[in-house]
Amino acid sequence: MNDHGFSPTYAxxxxxxxxxxxxxxxxxxxxxxxxxxxxxxPTRSMESxxxxxxxxxxxxxxxxxSMGDVxxxxxxxxxxxxxxxxxxLVFVNGEFNSNMSTVxxxxxxxxxxxxxxxxxETNISWVRSRLGGLATPSDNSIVALNSAYMxxxxxxxxxxxxxxxxxxxxxNIGHAGAEPIAWHPRFLFxxxxxxxVTVIESHVGLPGQTYFSNQVVExxxxxxxxxxxxxxxxxxxxxxxxxxxxxxLKSDSSYEEFSLIANGRKVRxxxxxxxxxxxxxxxxxxxxxxxxxxxxxxxxFVNHSAVHTKSSQVIKGVLAGKSRGVFQGHIKVNPDxxxxxxxxxxxxxxxxxxxxxxxxxxxxxxxxxxxxxxxxTTGELxxxxxxxxxxxxxxxxxxxxxxxxxxxxxxxxxxSESEVQHAYQDIISRWLGSRLEGEDKAAQL
Amino acid sequence: xxxxxxxxxxxxxxxxEILRGIDLKINxxxxxxxxxxxxxxxxxxxxxxxxxxxxxxTAGTITYKGQDLLSMESxxxxxxxxxIAFQYPVEIPGVATSTFLKTALNAKxxxxxxxxxxxxxxxxxxxxxxxxxxxxxxxxxxPLNVGFSGGEKKRAxxxxxxxxxxxxAVLDETDxxxxxxxxxxxxxxINGQRGPKTSFLLITHYQRLLDFIVPDHVHVLVGxxxxxxxxxxxALELExxxxxxxxxxxxx
Numbered sequence: 001m002n003d004h005g006f007s008p009t010y011a012x013x014x015x016x017x018x019x020x021x022x023x024x025x026x027x028x029x030x031x032x033x034x035x036x037x038x039x040x041x042p043t044r045s046m047e048s049x050x051x052x053x054x055x056x057x058x059x060x061x062x063x064x065x066s067m068g069d070v071x072x073x074x075x076x077x078x079x080x081x082x083x084x085x086x087x088x089l090v091f092v093n094g095e096f097n098s099n100m101s102t103v104x105x106x107x108x109x110x111x112x113x114x115x116x117x118x119x120x121e122t123n124i125s126w127v128r129s130r131l132g133g134l135a136t137p138s139d140n141s142i143v144a145l146n147s148a149y150m151x152x153x154x155x156x157x158x159x160x161x162x163x164x165x166x167x168x169x170x171x172n173i174g175h176a177g178a179e180p181i182a183w184h185p186r187f188l189f190x191x192x193x194x195x196x197v198t199v200i201e202s203h204v205g206l207p208g209q210t211y212f213s214n215q216v217v218e219x220x221x222x223x224x225x226x227x228x229x230x231x232x233x234x235x236x237x238x239x240x241x242x243x244x245x246x247x248x249l250k251s252d253s254s255y256e257e258f259s260l261i262a263n264g265r266k267v268r269x270x271x272x273x274x275x276x277x278x279x280x281x282x283x284x285x286x287x288x289x290x291x292x293x294x295x296x297x298x299x300x301f302v303n304h305s306a307v308h309t310k311s312s313q314v315i316k317g318v319l320a321g322k323s324r325g326v327f328q329g330h331i332k333v334n335p336d337x338x339x340x341x342x343x344x345x346x347x348x349x350x351x352x353x354x355x356x357x358x359x360x361x362x363x364x365x366x367x368x369x370x371x372x373x374x375x376x377t378t379g380e381l382x383x384x385x386x387x388x389x390x391x392x393x394x395x396x397x398x399x400x401x402x403x404x405x406x407x408x409x410x411x412x413x414x415x416s417e418s419e420v421q422h423a424y425q426d427i428i429s430r431w432l433g434s435r436l437e438g439e440d441k442a443a444q445l
Numbered sequence: 446x447x448x449x450x451x452x453x454x455x456x457x458x459x460x461x462e463i464l465r466g467i468d469l470k471i472n473x474x475x476x477x478x479x480x481x482x483x484x485x486x487x488x489x490x491x492x493x494x495x496x497x498x499x500x501x502x503t504a505g506t507i508t509y510k511g512q513d514l515l516s517m518e519s520x521x522x523x524x525x526x527x528x529i530a531f532q533y534p535v536e537i538p539g540v541a542t543s544t545f546l547k548t549a550l551n552a553k554x555x556x557x558x559x560x561x562x563x564x565x566x567x568x569x570x571x572x573x574x575x576x577x578x579x580x581x582x583x584x585x586x587x588p589l590n591v592g593f594s595g596g597e598k599k600r601a602x603x604x605x606x607x608x609x610x611x612x613x614a615v616l617d618e619t620d621x622x623x624x625x626x627x628x629x630x631x632x633x634x635i636n637g638q639r640g641p642k643t644s645f646l647l648i649t650h651y652q653r654l655l656d657f658i659v660p661d662h663v664h665v666l667v668g669x670x671x672x673x674x675x676x677x678x679x680a681l682e683l684e685x686x687x688x689x690x691x692x693x694x695x696x697x
Contacts, residue, residue, distance in 0.1 A: 383498070390519040390523070391496075391523055392523055392528075393520055394548060402545065406539025410539040
């Protein structure tokens with residue numbers, strides 16, 4: 001099978017890839033190339049990709065990001081929320097940008113950090129032993145593709161017992177100038193036992209050509225480690241955003257995640273989370289707001305492989321125009337994982353006739369003393385609610401907006417960091433505001 | 446001055462005629478009460494005035510401030526000064542009561558060409574009204590009506606009314622389910638709004654509320670028609686004798 005536009009320009013870039021010559025990097029890349037070469041981009045016939053075809057992506061001939069000119073990207077775009085006391089790690093087209101980052105300015109940095117490219121040249125044992133441990137090329141061809149060409153991104157380690165009190169804000173800026181480009185950044189987070197950190201990942205795009213961001217993130221949580229991870233996606237209108245996260249939780253560790261998707265032509269965030277230690281717990285919440293022809297796919301696999309583990313997931317989506325939302329949530333409870341509590345809820349509101357939601361919950365339970373639940377609803381705004389608001393003087397658009405905002409805010413309120421809650425509320429308000437403006441303009445025509 | 450005039454109104458719900466020719470004229474500053482047994486069309490009247498779907502006007506007119514009310518959308522009617530305190534207010538999770546109220550107030554102000562009110566000024570305005578209605582600030586931070594008891598919902602409706610300052614307020618069985626103390630609180634909220642520029646239509650089953658909000662006119666609605674109109678004594682008469690002779694008259 002062909003590489004769908006990746007081999008011609010990519011092949012010659014091979015010699016320049018970070019870590020070349022180091023066996024541990026080379027073998028990962030070789031394995032990635034071989035597996036991607038054999039399988040190609042996922043097609044509709046693959047169960048997991050049934051609702052998110054990549055034929056449009058496959059038709060585009062992407063060049064490596066390194067060939068793009070990013071000299072005009074000098075500041076963090078306004079849409080990216082700012083947080084008090086944040087440590088900024090800025091990546092442009094996947095590559096670490098030291099000018100815009102503040103991480104090296106901080107003398108009291110209580111975590112280890114290295115840009116991925118530098119880390120792949122040194123032989124840090126904790127990176128070498130873990131890279132590719134949770135996300136391997138054999139998982140799927142998207143991970144294989146990333147493994148083959150990975151460049152950019154970073155490795156971070158929080159040492160035993162360390163509580164990082166400053167928020168680590170990773171800002172990913174995408175910008176394609178003259179021609180379509182792709183990048184495959186790799187992130188590795190290792191939290192040693194008893195450590196604690198909050199990481200915010202913002203993805204934003206500048207207008208230009210179409211681009212393809214194919215990120216893989218591996219997260220290792222040691223015993224009693226706690227991580228909060230908040231992700232906001234506001235890619236460019238024409239951008240493809242594929243992100244794969246593979247997370248492992250050891251005993252008594254906890255992971256809280258919230259992802260907000262508010263823009264991007266086609267976004268797929270796939271998460272594989274393994275509750276491997278007793279009493280580990282995870283929260284995978286999110287919200288998405290789509291209009292036009294946007295497509296958003298949230299695919300998760302939560303694996304309970306230890307006793308007394310807990311997982312919870314609430315995803316809410318609002319769709320307008322002819323957009324498409326996909327939710328695939330798989331919970332697996334292994335035979336020895338007794339006393340497990342797992343639940344999952346997906347709710348979507350369609351603001352007009354046109355959008356489509358595909359929802360596929362899956363519960364695979366092998367233990368007999370567990371509590372698992374799932375729920376999925378797709379509908380329209382309640383006419384009784386609309387009527388009530390209108391009876392108080394709100395015009396139909398304002399009433400619709402207020403209800404839509406309330407619907408999404410319900411899950412945003414679960415974010416335990418209030419600054420992030422407010423920042424994400426603002427992103428939602430802006431999304432709704434621009435919809436209202438668009439409607440006003442359309443009405444005036 | 447005539448504020449609202451209903452002429453020969455016939456309304457059907459799901460093909461069944463509920464209102465069979467209602468005539469009612471309310472002047473500015475007046476308080477009218479409509480009393481009647483259950484199932485007789487009282488809520489149908491308030492829903493038609495509100496403009497709710499599912500109520501078919503088969504004949505008659507409603508003129509409000511000289512305009513044809515029935516051709517106006519629900520939100521337009523509200524911005525023109527009509528307010529309905531519903532019998533069963535809906536719960537709306539995710540929408541904070543105070544946010545919603547401020548949005549509604551600003552929608553009205555925009556319509557009247559007035560300046561928008563900001564969050565701080567709004568809170569000042571609302572505090573006074575909260576005190577009278579014995580509603581805590583904490584309660585209005587909560588989502589609209591969610592988890593409110595029946596009595597709290599009724600008080601919340603009256604709070605909305607006092608913030609929006611309508612010209613014509615219809616209170617649909619606002620007194621039902623309230624104990625005497627709650628009733629007095631609600632009544633003082635309503636009386637606080639009473640004035641030459643505001644008219645009220647109290648729809649009620651019991652006479653009790655009318656002890657606190659003394660009406661100018663009382664109408665008896667039975668079988669979809671107003672069978673008799675009178676002054677406040679009519680309410681006391683109904684209290685003593687019940688609706689039975691009216692029901693017999695309607696059946697005849």
